[in-house]
Amino acid sequence: MSEKLEIIKEKPYPLGCYIDYDKSLVVRTVFEGDKNCGIALYKGTSNDGETALKIKLPKSLKRGSIYAARIKGISNVDEYSSYNYFVDSTYFCDSYAKHLIGLETFGLDVPDCDIRAKLDNRSTLKASEYSFDWENDSFPEVPYEDSFVYLLHVRGFTKSSGSGVPAQHRGTFLGILDKIPYLKSIGVTTVEIMPAIEMNEIETPRTHGGILSKELLYSKDGSISNTNSIKPRLNFWGYKKGFYFAPRTAYCSNPYDAENEFKFFIKTMHANGLEVIMQFFFEESENESLIIDALRYWRCSYHVDGFHLKGARIPIRLITKEPLFSDAKIWYDWFEDGPVPSKRYLAIYNNSFLYAGRRFLKSDDNSAGDFFHAMIANGNTHGVINYICDYEGFRLSDLVSYEHKHNEENGENNKDGTDNNLSWNCGIEGRTRKQSILELRKKQVKNILTMLLLAQGTPMIFSGDEFCSSQGGNNNPYCQDNETGWVDWKALEKNTEIFEYFKFLIRFRFEHNILHNASAFKLMDYISCGYPDLSCHGREAWRPDFTGHSHILGMLYCGKYDKDDKNSPFIYVCYNMYWMKEEIALPKLPDGLRWKMISDTERVDKIDSIEKKDKAVEKMSERSVRIYMSEIDPDNKSKRKLKRK
Structure with missing residues (x-):
């Protein structure tokens, strides 16, 4: 280093690196230990050492483990576009980087030394958090009782050619925007996104003849190249360590302006009344302060509506007490008891509904009671997110088509993925042309959709399940960047009956407030109207059967x-x-009313053609769900008039 530089102390927070207005370089980062460390600046994207300016940071700048420096005197500092940190001879990327260079192409095997942090030049305000015009952006803040959550993988949601999305937008944030009309048409209020932070999806970079490969190992159609017969491990889902402050460049149509593209994505979603919840997975070894800092950054800079936190050691107590998150939606597996917030922003991701619903669906003994409690679960101080299928485990169509996982193509001898699927194949494993089996599967899908969408709490569905997109029995396609892991939009045309029934349920749920309450049912007549808010029935009215061998339940x-x-x-x-x-x-209704059956999963009749019911007892088909609704009885009304005369 031939330049004469002035290196002075800086305040240690916030962490990061940028060129300030006075053309000085501000560096704040953590270096553990007591080794030689510093920063390397690059004018281009190559790793040619001759293009790098290497600056060693003196230990006198260290406070705790944080080096904080302002470096003045760098010639033509604006020409430097990226940087890496170094400790002795090891180079690595800044964990607080807001934009990275080198990971723009999904599936490209990139050596760690070729991944660089983009250098933010605040004097030009390019691609910085200060240049984007948010206009009148505001958080939709949809209450949990009025919410419908749609979980998706950014790439997998629109990557298929059948998605109807322009080719240049497939597998990107803009591809989701192209699907906004569809999302709104099915009643979605909240989109939950699987990990979309920057990362290298290749688990272990492979060498070919001693040279690190830069070949595109996964082609655009999802097939794997056979270079030297080496098959790298791809983490398609993204549950691994990454760069927690940077949006995924490979999910952008213009990866070199990922920050502004993601901001445009959020702004457009909000303009359409749609919330965006980001999933964040943190490894057990991750520092708690980094976790808090990352969440703060996404809330402030990207206006995300909240977070679904995943990982073994999430500082959930600190997160829920963070003032910045008092109006952010935080989803987690559980919360400690504490003061009741003024609004319900916390929510439990309720996997107990999954187990109870699946067991009741496949006629397990001792399941009716658990199913009932799952159906009415609701929180007065927090929300409850219900789901039958998640990204882990079987998709909805596979839940009624397979009893055993079929994960051979994952390359782990079918040992990966859960064996506890609580599924039933309706008589034949996998694909079949037998009409009776196909009809039963269709009915079972309708049954489980009815359970999910008529339960209290907030329903969540995984993208494509509403029209039976299948993964072919693979219950752990974490490495499948292909038709297995992508949403099969062609299934929408094949399963119109199920899709129409799904839309009917969504409409029905939100047309009737009693089906989506803000607070839990009391199961009693607290307004003295003659009926509890919710009551249970069985073969006899007002006498539900919760014994071990019961498989029926009526909910009024x-x-x-x-x-x-x-x-x-x-x-x-x-x-x-x-x-x-x-x-x-x-059950008997008040005078002047009678029952009308509006839906039966056994039948495919149109809703308006289903007959009225005047009997005290109905015989239901096996494995079916019916919905009745009260209506004015014109005959009863005319009788009352005659009596008055």
Whole structure:
């Protein structure tokens, strides 16, 4: 280093590196130990040592483990576009980097030494957090009781050619924007995104003849190249260590302006009333202060609506007490008891609904009671996110088509993925042309969708499950950047009956407040109307059967408890998950009302063609769900008039 530099102390926070307005370089970073360390600046993207300016940081700048320096006197400092840190002869990227260079192409095997942090030049305000015009952006803040969550993988959601997304947008944030009309048409309020931070998806970079490969190992159609018969391990899902402050450049149509593209994505989603929840996975060894700093950055700089936190050692207590997050949605597996917040922003990701719903669906004994409790689970101080299928485990269509995982193509001898799928294949494993099996599977999908979308709490569905996109029995496609791991949009045309039923359920749920309450049911008549807010029934009215061998349940929702409309109808949902026909009671309604059956998963009739019901007991088909709704009885009304005369 021939330049005469002036290196002075700086305040140690916030961590990061940038060129300041006075053309000085500000460096704040953590170096453990007591070795020679510093920063290397680059004018281009190559790793040619002759183009790097290497600056050693004196130990006198160290406070704790943080080196904080302002470096003055760098000639033509604006010509430097990227940097790396070094300790002795080892070079590595800044963990606080806001934009990285080298990971723009998904599936490219990039050596760690070729990954660089982009240098932010604040004097030009290019690609910085100060240059984007957010206009009147605001958080939608949809209450949990009015929310419908749609979980997706950014690349997998629109990568398929059948997605209807322009080729240049497939697999990107802009591809999601192209699908906004679809998302709104099915009632989505909140989009949850699997990890979308910057990372190298190749788990272990491979060498070819002693030379680090830069060949594109995964082609655009998802196939794996056979270079020297080496198959690298690809982490398609993204649950691994990454750069927690930078959006994924490979998910951008213009990866060299990832910051502004992601901000445009959030701004457009908000303009359409859609929330964005980011999943963050942190390894057990991750520093707690880094976790808090990263979440703060995404909340402030990118206006995300909240976070679903995953990992073994999340400082959840600190996060929930962080003032900046008092109005951010935080999702986690559990929360400690504490003061009740003024609004419900916390939510539990409720996997107990998954287990209870799946067991009841496949007619397990001792499941009716657990199913009922899962259906009414709701939090007064926090939300409850319900789901039947997640990214882990079987997709919804595979849940009724496979009893065993089929993960051979993952390359781990089918040993990966859970064996506890709680699934039933309806009689034949996997694909079949047998019509009776296909009809039963269709009915089971409708049954489980009814459970999910008529449960209290907030429903979440994994992208493509609404029209039975399949993974071919693979219950752990974490490495499948291909048709297995992507949403199969062609399935939408093949499964229109299920998709239409799904849309009916969404409409029905949000048309009736009693089906999506803000608080838990009390299971009692606390307004003295003659009916509890929710009551259970079985073969006999008011006598539910929760014994070990019971597979039927009737749930009566009293519309008189609707805060907005006391004349809302009664709704009665009957579940028969037994493998034989069963009788179930129709509870008596107040005078002047009668039951009308509006849906039966056994049938494909249009809703308006289903007949009225006047019986006290109905016989239900095996493995079916019915929905009844009260209506005015014109015959009863005319009788009352005659009596008055």
